[in-house]
Amino acid sequence: MSLKIVVLAKQVPDTRNVGKDAMKEDGTVNRAALPAIFNPDDLNALEMALQVKEALPDAEILVITMGPPRAADIVRESLYRGADRGFLLTDAKFAGSDTLATSYALSKAVMRCQPDLIFCGVQAIDGDTAQVGPQIAEKLNFPQITYAEALIAVSSKKISLKRRLEHxxxxxxxxxxxxxxxxxxxxxxxxxxxxxxxxxxxxxTPSELTGIARDYTQIYRQHPCLNIEEWNVQTIEADLAKLGLSGSPTKVKKVDNVVLVQKESKQMSDSDADVELMITELMENHIIG
Amino acid sequence: MNNVIIYCEQNESGKIADVSLELLSKGRKIASQLGSKLEAVLLGHGLATAIEQLSWFGVDTVHAADDRRLFPYRTLPHATLITELFRRETPEIAIFGATSVGRDLAPRVASALRCGLTADCTSLEIGNHRIEKQGITYENLLYQIRPAFGGNIIATIVNPETRPQMATVREGVMKLEPAEKSNTPVLKTVPLDTLSPLDELVQIIDRQMEAPKVNLKGSQIIVAGGYGMGNKANFDQLFHLATLLGGEVGATRAAVDAGFCGHERQIGQTGLTVRPKLYIACGISGSVQHRAGMDQSAKIISINTDAGVPLNAIADYAIQGDIMTVLPKLIAYYKKHSK
Known part of the structure; x- marks a missing residue:
């Protein structure tokens, strides 16, 4: 039996490049203005899966992404880079899920694939929680290895990895x-x-095909890997009570836009006089010695 | 029952990690506010020193297990024991360090208990939560406060229904404050009979631990560079100023991601929290996440070509100019005036 690998990848807003146009006039985030990208850590995860496949050429890599219909881009991008097949988990009923509800949905989707190995990024840049990976592992009763940095060896029975810790x-x-x-x-x-x-x-995905005139029926029969299946709550046989807002134990009590309290700051130029004045002030106050 | 429990990490030297001591300090305050007890859980091997340390943090009860299988940390044995302990003791609040241990363990435990968990909190408070629609007020919940969505908002998260209310907090966020008097906590042994051979599926083959090379937390002066430094060569110039001032070089996440320096220098919500005497921010716009890691610095200098960057609002000195122009001047005038 060949090894089955699932890679979990997420489409995220590129929060690292929040420019001025990404803020609305009321100071809130204009999510539509942020480009959607492949979560960076998940790309590292895909690479590690591809390295396993190089070591064990029989291995099959399946990519699962959860998100809105446009997240099919993540599946395609993974296929371009070497994944074998991909699935899009998409349903309005997932909206409002916290990490616990998300990990429940993803674990149900992963179960359909019966994998030997699951790779995902440590964390996604839109939340930075690093919680979904371990929570999926717990739900599947899989052991987990977090913070993997390098693949050392792999066989169909076991794997050894290097982990990156703080120290x-x-x-x-x-x-x-x-x-x-x-x-x-x-x-x-x-x-x-x-x-x-x-x-x-x-x-x-089937939804994308509705906008395309070309008939893909024949092509999909010959190349089933081109069909990005869409999975919803029914497909993964998930319990609605464990999804979305109702399935999320954490509630957002309030959200504050960031308002900065202006300190009494000295505005200075980069002139010699200003820099010298600042340095002498700092030295007089024994801030620097 | 209804207590505040802190998961304590044992470090390489057998002591309790600083982050855990910081959380005990905060936990003590929360427990007093709630009128409940502060408990510590300590799973490791060779715990004598660590248990001794706990007597300075006002801990009422220590749940400890001393076993070869529990150090170095591995997910499964710790997760099994902690999950079982929380089921038995039903704590009200459980806090973990947001370290490679806490961030590995807490989500697994939260999933097993189907509890809410908030990562990387920058503040923890106690307060009420009212749901108007249902007319219910939950009293004395843990407010788990953290920046979200690229740091453009600050979210306050609560777990009204599930217990324990779980959170992780980074090292340096809470202040380490030992109690004035020592006490002797009640010691309870965590039974190991729930461990199974299945908890041994992951084995540690080798560990190469090194003392942290960069001591940002202990530095009184930090020269930090952001993405605005432009390139690594420019960023490297910051070391001259830092060395001259007897300080260290820090960085924003954007600078680390751009490869200007290593992750060990990252300051902010997902890096280190620092409180130096002087923080010189070079080419740093000042996202909420970055400010969360440095806004308690005594004095802040911000050097940026853009006078309107958010960081300038919390700066004591805001210099409008190019860092590569200002940097040599800082060095020259410091040399001129220092004896």
Whole structure:
């Protein structure tokens, strides 16, 4: 039996590049203005999965992404870079899910694939919680290895990995099945493969096909991997009570826009006189000695 | 029952990690406010020193297990024991350090108990929560406060229904404040009979631990660079000023992501929290996440070509100019005036 690998990847707003146009006049975030990108750590996770496949060529890599219909881009991007198949988990009923409800939905989706190995990024840049990976592992009763930085060895039975901790590194070995969260310090993901781009640009979800005149029925029969299946709450047989707002134990009590209280700050130029004045003031106050 | 419990990490030298001591200090205050007890849980090996330390933090009860399998930390044995302990003791609040241990363990425990968990809180408070629609008021909930969505908002999170209310907090966010008097906590042994061979599925083959090379937390002067430094060569110039002033170099996440320096220098919500005497921010616009890690600095200098950056609002001196122009002047005038 060949090894089955699931990679969990998320489409995220690029919060690292919040420019001035990304703020509305009332000071709130204009989410529509933020570009949607492949969560950076998840790209490292995809790369590690591809390295496993290089070591064990029989392995099959399935990508699952949860999000709105446009998140199908994440599946296509993964296919361009070497994944074998992809699924989009999308349903309005997932809206408002916290990490517990999200991990429940994703664990139900993962169960359909019966994987030996699951890779995902340590955290997503829109929330930075690092909670969903371990929570999926718990729900599947899989052991977990977090903060993986390098793949050392892998067989169909076990894997050894290097972990990146605050003050050092740790080498661990674990039996499969297993969930691995991959750290940003792991090798960067390989680029798209041009031939795969030509092939997989035809990969679509059923919703995307409704806007396309071409009939894909025949193509999908010959190349089932081009069909990005859409999964919803029914497909994954999820319990509605455990999803969305009702399935989320954490509630947002309030959200404050950031308002800065102006300090009495001295506005200065970069002139010699100003810089010298500041330095002497700091020295007189024994801030610097 | 209804107590505040702090998960304490044992470090390489057998002591309790600073982050755990900081959380005990905060936990003590929360427990007093709630009129409940402060408990510590300590799973490790060779715990004598660590238990001794706890007597200075006003801990009422210590749940401890001393076993070879529990140090170095591994997910499964710790998660099994903590989950079982929380089921038995039903704490009101459980706080973990937001470290590679706490961030590995807390979500797994929260999932097993189906509890709410908030990561990387920058503040914890106690307060009420009213749901108008249902006319219910929850009293004395833990407000878990953290920046969200790229730091453009500050969210206050509560867990009205599930217990314990769980949160993780980064090192340096809470102040380490030992009690004035020592006490002797009640010691309760955590039974190990719930551990199974399945908890041994992950084995540590090798560990290479190093003392942190960069001592940002202990630095009285920090020269920090942001993405506005432009490139690594410019960023490296900051070391001259830092060395001259006897300080250290810090960075924003954007600067670290751009490869200007290593992650160990990152200051902010997902990095270190620092409180130096002087913070010189170079080419830093000042996102909420970054400010969360440095806004308690005694004096702040912001050097930026853009006079309107958010950081200038909390700066004592805001210099409008290019850092590569200002930096040599800072060095020259410091040298001129220092004896």
């Amino acid at each position: 050092g590194v740790e080498t661990v070995e674990a039996a499969l099945p297993l969930l691995v969260t991959v750290h940003s310090s792991a090798p960067a993901c390989r680029a798209r493969n041009a031939r795969r781009v030509m092939q997989f640009k035809h990969a679509h």
